[in-house]
Structure formats: C-alpha cells, structure tokens
Amino acid sequence: MARREPSLFIRLFALMSLVLVFGAAVLMTAAWYSARQAADEAYDRLLLGAAYQIADAIQIQDGRAEIELPVSAFELLALSDRDRIFYRVLDPAGHTMTGYEGLDDPAAESETPDRAVVENAEFDGEIVRVTRVARRFDDAQMRGDAVVIVAQTVEARRALARELTLRSFILVGAMGAIAIGGTIFAVRRALAPIGRLETAIRQRDPLDLTLVDVSTPRELAPFVAEINGFIERLRGRVELMQQFIADAAHQLRTPLAALEGQVDLLANDEVAPPARKHLDRIRDRTRQLSRLANQLLSHAMVAHRERAVANSPVDLTELTRRALDEAIPDTLERDILVTLHAPPEPLIVSGDPVNLAEAIKNILDNAVRHGAPARITVRLLRRSDRAVIEVEDDGPGIPSGQWPRVVQRFGAPSSDGKGSGLGLSITAEVLAAHGGTLSFVEKGSFGFVVVMSLAQHEREVA
Structure with a gap:
C-alpha cells in the first residue's frame, strides 16, 4: 500500500x-x-x-x-x-x-x-x-x-x-499575517488547475473512456498526456475483451451444441447395456460442459456490461415474460405448470435489460433443473419503492444453512452433475450492480421462493 x-x-x-x-x-x-x-x-x-x-x-x-x-x-x-x-x-x-x-x-x-x-x-x-x-x-x-x-x-x-522593538515586531507581525494570507491565496490560485483536473476526472462516468480535455498549465500537460495514454490503452483492452467474449461465445457454443446433438443421436441407436451406461455419462457431462461454458460466458458478459453499458428504464413485466419463454422451452422433457402474476400497469426499473434478463433466466433455469417437478409460479409485485420478482417452485428448495454459499461462484454446485454453481452467483452480482438484493424464503406449505428486489425507476416512484 x-x-x-x-x-x-x-x-x-x-x-x-x-x-x-x-x-x-x-x-x-x-x-x-x-x-x-x-x-x-x-x-x-x-x-x-x-x-x-x-x-x-x-x-x-x-x-x-x-x-x-x-x-x-x-x-x-x-x-x-x-x-x-x-x-x-x-x-x-x-x-x-x-x-x-x-x-x-x-x-x-x-x-x-x-x-x-x-x-x-x-x-x-x-x-x-x-x-x-x-x-x-x-x-x-x-x-x-x-x-x-x-x-x-x-x-x-x-x-x-x-518600545521601538515592539513597534517593529507589531509591524513585522502585521506584514507576516498579510504575507501568509497572500501565500494561501496565491497557492490556491496556483493549484486551481489541479483542482479542475481532479474534478473533471472524478465527475467522469465510469463508462466514459473518452480522452480528458481540460485546460491545464504547461507543467501538468505530461500528467494529462499520461492519463489519456492510459485511457487509450484501457479502451483498446476493453475492445479486445469484447471481441474475445463474442468470439468465445461463437466458437464454444456452436461445437458444444453440435456435440450435444451428436450424443443425443447416438443415444437413440441400439447400444449394449455397458456402453449405454458410458454413453449416458458422456451425454450428462456434455450437457454439463455446455451449461458451464454458457454460464461462464454469460458471467463474463454480465461483468463487462456492468462497466460498459449505462442503465436505462426497463419494463420488468415484459422482460420477465421474455425470460420465461427463453428459460422454459416447449420441448422440455416433463410437463411443468408455469404461472405469471403481474400488475396491469408496467413495472419500470432502471438497469441493463440484457443483464437483468440473464439474472431472471438463471433463477428460472435453476428452478427447472433443480427444483420444480410440476409447478413454477412467478409473481411481480410493488412493495413501497421496490419492484419485486418472486419465483416459487414445488421442489425441495435450498436448505437455509447453504443460502450464503449458493450466491458465491462455485459455492455449492449440485451433486447430481446438473449444476455449475454459477447461476445464483450471476443473479446476485447483477442485482448488486443494480442496487438490488437476492434472498430466499424457506419452503413451507406452498413451495420454495427466490426473491429478487430492485429499486423502481425514479419517475415511477414519483
């Protein structure tokens, strides 16, 4: 330090x-x-x-x-x-x-x-x-x-x-006080450009990677030039990261999806019982690998957009409907009753729609894979100045002793090989970046509930 x-x-x-x-x-x-x-x-x-x-x-x-x-x-x-x-x-x-x-x-x-x-x-x-x-x-x-x-x-x-010395001392003291006052004024005036530069940098949006353009004395010009050089290098790294994420998403997801499809086709063929056992393991691991890769890329995207994309008003009701369509496909192997309860008027929050959608889809996907055998209920509520999404399923739920761990990356991966340990942590990070919270309600007579809380948009609250 x-x-x-x-x-x-x-x-x-x-x-x-x-x-x-x-x-x-x-x-x-x-x-x-x-x-x-x-x-x-x-x-x-x-x-x-x-x-x-x-x-x-x-x-x-x-x-x-x-x-x-x-x-x-x-x-x-x-x-x-x-x-x-x-x-x-x-x-x-x-x-x-x-x-x-x-x-x-x-x-x-x-x-x-x-x-x-x-x-x-x-x-x-x-x-x-x-x-x-x-x-x-x-x-x-x-x-x-x-x-x-x-x-x-x-x-x-x-x-x-x-007496003469005392008079001289008084005169020198008065001149000294004037000189000190003048020194304070002169020093502050001389350092004013540094204050302007500090204000310009401090008030910049964290997402703003444009060059610093502040009028400064000649002595501060090298300092400003170094800051701008750092911003240019940082902008280049961010662009490389964006390109890497896009390339990785394309290059990994496509072959993994193809591999998963080939394994499913192979599973339909006549296979000896010992080989069938190995084939089922390969299929499970392939799906786990595909899910893990998708969630790792999703986490990288969420972390990048958190710093690179400004918030905007988002209709949480419409966003939840789209997330339901994407997270619970029609080709699901078992029948699950999905119910959405939403207020008649739009529920507006301030945030990044892509990251918020990713957070909601992770909660729904987690309920489908590890929780609900037959029922998922999604409720959108207004509570004071907060917008709340409750996802309830009729599955076993998560023991309360594991709640602090499951919101950490790889904190509590499932023992059945279906989970990656990233879904809830991604949701928790997205909500934290939006000033929201992720909490749980212990399973009772109805079901286990995951609660996402976000601040409503200022205009909605007004």
Whole structure:
C-alpha cells in the first residue's frame, strides 16, 4: 500500500511559511539591533551635550580651575526619571574638581585624549553609558586638558529600545499575517488547475473512456498526456475483451451444441447395456460442459456490461415474460405448470435489460433443473419503492444453512452433475450492480421462493 503523502497545498504552504518565518526572524533581530542603536544614539547625544555644557562652565581664576555646574546640563539628562547620573570633573592637573572620585576616565591611556568617547562601563554595581570630553586650556597660569566624565544608567534607553522593538515586531507581525494570507491565496490560485483536473476526472462516468480535455498549465500537460495514454490503452483492452467474449461465445457454443446433438443421436441407436451406461455419462457431462461454458460466458458478459453499458428504464413485466419463454422451452422433457402474476400497469426499473434478463433466466433455469417437478409460479409485485420478482417452485428448495454459499461462484454446485454453481452467483452480482438484493424464503406449505428486489425507476416512484 502506497504511503500517503501530504497535499501539494500543505507542502507549498509549509515551505513558504518557513521562508516567511525565517525572514520575519531576521527582520525582528535586525529591528532589535536597530532599536538599541537608535536609543543609544538619542541618549548619547544628550549625554555628550551635558558633558560639553559642563566643560564650557570650567573657568581659570588666579591660576586655578573653577567650575559652577550648569543646571541646564542636568536638566537634559533628568528627562529620564528612571536613570541615575554620575559625573566627575578633572582639572588640567588631573585633580578631581567635583563629582565621584571612583568614576574612572575611559580614555586615561588613550593616544588621543582630547577626543570625545562614549562607551559602556560599570559603576557602583550598575551598567552605565559613560562619555568623556576634554577642554584644552593654554592660559599662562595653567596649561593642559580639563576632563569631564558623565555617566548615566541605561534603564531609559533600554525602555526606548524595547518600545521601538515592539513597534517593529507589531509591524513585522502585521506584514507576516498579510504575507501568509497572500501565500494561501496565491497557492490556491496556483493549484486551481489541479483542482479542475481532479474534478473533471472524478465527475467522469465510469463508462466514459473518452480522452480528458481540460485546460491545464504547461507543467501538468505530461500528467494529462499520461492519463489519456492510459485511457487509450484501457479502451483498446476493453475492445479486445469484447471481441474475445463474442468470439468465445461463437466458437464454444456452436461445437458444444453440435456435440450435444451428436450424443443425443447416438443415444437413440441400439447400444449394449455397458456402453449405454458410458454413453449416458458422456451425454450428462456434455450437457454439463455446455451449461458451464454458457454460464461462464454469460458471467463474463454480465461483468463487462456492468462497466460498459449505462442503465436505462426497463419494463420488468415484459422482460420477465421474455425470460420465461427463453428459460422454459416447449420441448422440455416433463410437463411443468408455469404461472405469471403481474400488475396491469408496467413495472419500470432502471438497469441493463440484457443483464437483468440473464439474472431472471438463471433463477428460472435453476428452478427447472433443480427444483420444480410440476409447478413454477412467478409473481411481480410493488412493495413501497421496490419492484419485486418472486419465483416459487414445488421442489425441495435450498436448505437455509447453504443460502450464503449458493450466491458465491462455485459455492455449492449440485451433486447430481446438473449444476455449475454459477447461476445464483450471476443473479446476485447483477442485482448488486443494480442496487438490488437476492434472498430466499424457506419452503413451507406452498413451495420454495427466490426473491429478487430492485429499486423502481425514479419517475415511477414519483
């Protein structure tokens, strides 16, 4: 049994979703880094601005560096109420003028100490963003660089980075949802030709062996061509089978009938008693062979017509009359009273008249050969929306324990050599193909009854 594969839609959707998810992950990672960088740039500018303002406030008085811290510098940094601010001001001699003694100079050993620096550091057990600016003095009383170091904790910039990242995530999520919806729409549109091809094949009648003619994309053209090639090969095989059945029916039935006739003629001649016994066996076996061949061909015909012939309205009453004429010939060796009870109006069913006639003839032939010594009664009835044919004979009937077997091929051939074990199975298969049933009524005070039930034609039921 072939392993069931997932549908093309699921495959394409899964692959495209993986691509979208990967792309979204890359975008969200980039958005996170971009948000952090943007937050750092915004707060670093405030930090540098405050440091420059403090540096501009340094004055040289009487050979000493003095400073009056500008309030405006701290007002800029105080815009973030979550963060703490640390500062340190060094005079050109390297002495701390004001601020935190433990705040290290991030560019103390730099080759370019006059260059502004902004970097991450740690102070007082907290992560801080620290900046360092220098102001050169060329006063006669004091020469050198005064250094301003300002540090700020990173809570505000982290909050800003989270907010910017969240907004980016929302935007990427919205675009992802739109992309997934577009993916579903695009995949369904792209696979629509496959759906049309599937519908065209699924809705075809099982008897339709014409080529598939559906407009498909170029990628599906080889697939359609292979289907049409298979249909052409199947049609050729069906035609060969039809020809074989016709040839077999002609080539087998004719010599068997001739052989049976020659044996009957030979039986009329004077034959010694020992030879007569062998001749009777030959005649019985010839008849059995002829019957078996006819029923095998009949079964092949029934199986073929079941798949190759469409149903049509059939008058069951007229069909039963014709079947009686063919199944019970006037030259029968014994007298059997045959009675047909039918409703006055036609009893219409939907089916193949040839197969239905074959089914009825098999039941009648079975009653003649194995059942009725003197009486066969056929009744056609309407029961609700069903058309029923009852064939009753005054023979011994079939034991109820054998009913499941006798409807199977060669399930219960007769022990007297007259039966083939195919008649009832052919009838059961024909009725099953027509949505009908074959059942039995155990022999009572009247006789054994075989019941064939079929659905009436829709117009008749209406």
